[in-house]
Amino acid sequence: MLNWIDSSLFLLSDLPIIGPVLRYIEDLIPLGSAIDRAYDFATSLSFGEQLVFSILLALILILGVVSLVRKMLKLLIVIAILFGLWLLYNQGIIG
Numbered sequence: 319m320l321n322w323i324d325s326s327l328f329l330l331s332d333l334p335i336i337g338p339v340l341r342y343i344e345d346l347i348p349l350g351s352a353i354d355r356a357y358d359f360a361t362s363l364s365f366g367e368q369l370v371f372s373i374l375l376a377l378i379l380i381l382g383v384v385s386l387v388r389k390m391l392k393l394l395i396v397i398a399i400l401f402g403l404w405l406l407y408n409q410g411i412i413g
Contacts, residue, residue, distance in 0.1 A: 344350070360368065406412050 360371075363371070403412070
């Protein structure tokens with residue numbers, strides 16, 4: 319299995335500040351072993367269990383993305399209103 323954490327550490331380990339910080343985080347939180355254990359657990363499940371868990375995971379991801387998009391659209395509307403008010407203020411219409 320391709321270990322993304324080790325490959326990212328290999329690519330960024332030459333940078334003076336980022337390399338030691340990434341090594342410290344990897345030593346503090348062993349993500350590589352946790353990912354390997356989760357992969358081993360998922361492959362040990364039967365097909366039916368994998369299907370149920372994958373459907374639940376897809377549902378959670380879809381609902382999370384929809385919620386994120388709704389929040390970002392609300393933020394975009396607020397920013398557009400503030401920008402419009404700023405334009406009106408700069409043109410001397412209000413204030």
